[in-house]
Amino acid sequence: MAERISDAEHAVMEVLWDESPLTAQEVAERVGPDRGWSVNTVKTLLGRLLAKSAVAHEEDGRRYLYRPAVQRGDYVSGESRRLIDRLFGGKLTPLVAHLAERDQLSAQDIAEIEALLKALKQ
Incomplete structure (x- = not known):
């Protein structure tokens, strides 16, 4: 995953890392109460994550099921390395x-x- 994910996108990823596959509605139910996000907001974030290849989806009737395409450990490792490189010269x-x-x-x-x-x- 080359493109960085935003804090909002990260919140969606945490939900999917905890449990997947999930529908957009299910993601919204898990992330929404803390943030007050609508299903449409979550769908927008999922769309961005799909474009960044951070999540994948499959059709399930008339809805999509989303799952992480990046393992949490790999993501944390990459972000940690970027932080150390950027702020502490590696x-x-x-x-x-x-x-x-x-x-x-x-x-x-x-x-x-x-x-x-x-x-x-x-």
Whole structure:
């Protein structure tokens, strides 16, 4: 998937990653209550995601069933890489240092990072 997806499109993707295939109506029911989106808004977002090859659809009678064409892990990996490249010159250490300098790492975060580093060394 070359084209980036917007925050609104990401909300639709989260619904589909949780459960699919779904109709546009079903997606709207799951994402709409928090955002107040109509079915037409969701259909517009699904259309954009189809154009970006982020979702696929199949006909089911007179309606379409939508499913993700991109796995969540692959998407998160690509977005994480873009963020690190754009803001930290492609290096992870400055990101962690940035968070630590601003006291945005909890003791739990630090413990999890330490456990991850220990596992990576093995």
